[in-house]
C-alpha cells in the first residue's frame with residue numbers, strides 16, 4: 176500500500192477514536208503525565224529497558240488502579256487490584272472479552288484455536304479440549320515427562336564435562352517442545368536429538384523484529400483498533416508486512432504438520448473401522464476413552480452434534496495454538512526458577528534435601544509419582560515463586576462488554592482527592608490486566624513482594640498467606656490468568672516443571688558463573704525472557720555453571 180494513503184486513513188481513524196474516547200473518559204482517575212497525544216504511554220511501555228519497571232513504578236505511585244494513555248487520547252484502565260481483577264476475570268465471565276485487536280492478532284499468529292475463540296465459540300472449544308487437560312489424564316503423562324527429563328540429563332552428561340557452563344535457556348525448550356509434541360499430538364520433534372523441523376524454525380523466527388515496536392507500528396495498531404474488521408482485513412490483504420509473512424509461515428507449518436498427523440490417525444480410524452467408531456460414539460455419550468489431545472481433536476471433528484463439533488480449520492488451529500502457547504513459556508519459567516535457585520544456594524540445597532528424602536522413603540529405584548511430587552512442599556513453593564516473580568506473560572487486555580462498576584480491594588484517590596472504592600466503566604473500555612504488577616503487589620504479598628522467597632507459601636503467618644485473594648488457578652498468583660479464560664495448560668505445565676526440576680536437581684548442581692550474571696528481562700515472542708545485558712542481540716540466554724552431582728546412585 177502507498178504509505179501516503181495512511182494520511183486520510185489516519186484522519187478517519189482520528190475522528191472515530193475521538194468520538195469513542197469522549198464516551199470512555201476516565202479522567203477522574205489519577206495517572207502519569209502524558210507527553211504525546213498521538214502515542215500516549217504506548218511507546219514508553221512497549222520499549223522499557225527492563226520489562227515491567229514502568230508499570231511497577233506507576234502502580235506504586237497511584238495505587239492498584241490508575242489511568243494510562245493509549246494512542247490518540249484513549250484512556251486505558253490499568254488494574255492490579257485483587258478484587259477488581261476477580262470481578263473482571265472471574266465474576267465477569269465473558270462480559271470482559273479479549274479486545275478486538277488482540278483477537279485479530281491471535282488469529283494471525285495461531286489461527287482459530289482456543290485462545291482466539293470468544294463467548295459461545297470459546298465454550299465449544301473448551302468443552303472439546305478440556306478432557307485432555309484433566310488431572311487424571313495429565314497424571315498418565317508423567318512417565319513421558321520423566322522420560323524426556325532423563326533424556327536431557329543424559330545429553331548433558333554425554334556432551335559436557337563434570338562442571339561446565341551450560342546455557343540452560345537453550346536446552347529447556349528442547350525438552351518442553353519434545354514433551355508437548357509427543358504427549359499431545361503423538362508428534363516427535365526430536366529436538367533433544369538435534370533434529371530440525373520447519374515448524375521449529377518458523378516458530379523461532381516469527382517474532383524476529385517485533386520485540387520493540389516502532390512508533391509507526393504502534394500507531395498502525397491503534398488505527399486498526401478503531402476500524403471495523405472488514406476494513407482492516409481489506410488493507411491487510413494489500414499491505415503485507417514482513418511480520419505478516421513470518422506469522423503466516425508459522426501457522427502454515429503448524430497446520431501442515433497437524434494435517435499430516437490427523438490424516439495419518441484418521442486413516443487408523445478408518446482402518447480400525449467399527450471399533451474406533453464405537454469408542455468415539457461411547458465417548459460422546461460420556462463413556463471413558465483415550466483422552467489425549469489428538470484423540471479429543473479427532474472426536475470433535477467427527478462429532479455429530481454441532482455444539483460439540485470443531486470444523487477442520489478449528490482442529491488444525493488447536494495444534495498451532497497449543498504449540499505456540501505451551502512449550503516456550505514453560506521452558507522460560509523453568510529457566511527463571513533455576514536462575515533464582517542458583518542465586519540462593521541455600522534454597523537449592525533445601526529443595527535437593529526434600530527430593531532426596533522422598534527418594535529415600537520411596538526406595539532409590541522407585542519411579543516417583545505425582546503424589547510424591549505433591550508432597551514436596553518446598554518444590555511447589557519454588558514453582559509458585561518462580562511463576563510469581565517471573566510471569567511468562569506480563570499482562571493481558573480485556574474490553575468491557577457493558578457499562579459496569581468495578582469494585583476495589585484497595586481504594587484509590589481520585590484526581591479531585593476523593594476516595595474511590597469503585598470505578599465506573601463504560602462499554603468498550605479497554606482494561607490492562609497487570610499480571611506481573613498484581614504478582615508483586617505489596618498489599619497481597621507483603622513488603623518483600625519484589626524478593627524471591629518461596630517460604631512465603633509455607634509460613635501460615637506470612638503476609639501473603641493472610642491476603643489470599645482467590646484469583647488465579649495456582650498459589651494465588653496471576654501468572655496463568657484467572658477465570659473462564661485462564662490457562663488450560665496450567666496443570667500440564669506444573670506437572671512438567673515438577674518432573675524436570677526433580678530430575679535435574681537430583682543429578683546436577685547449579686551456580687552463577689564467576690563474576691555473576693547481569694540479567695535483563697526482555698519481551699521475546701510475547702514472553703518475559705532473560706537475556707544478558709549488553710548482549711540482547713544474542714536472544715534468550717542463561718549461562719549457568721552446571722556441576723554433575725557426586726552421588727553413588729546417579
Ligand code: HEM
Nearest residue numbers: 290500501504505508567568571654655656660662664668
Ligand atoms: C508456565 C507455563 C505457562 C504460563 C505462564 C501460561 C500462561 C497463560 C496465561 C496468562 C493465559 C491467559 C491469557 C489471557 O487471559 O489473555 C494462558 C492461556 C492459555 N494457555 Fe497457557 N501458560 C503456560 C503453559 C501452557 C501450556 C503448557 C499450554 C498447553 C499445553 C498452554 C495453553 C494455553 C491456552 C490454549 C490458553 C488459552 C486459554 C483460553 O483462552 O481459554 N499454556 N496461558
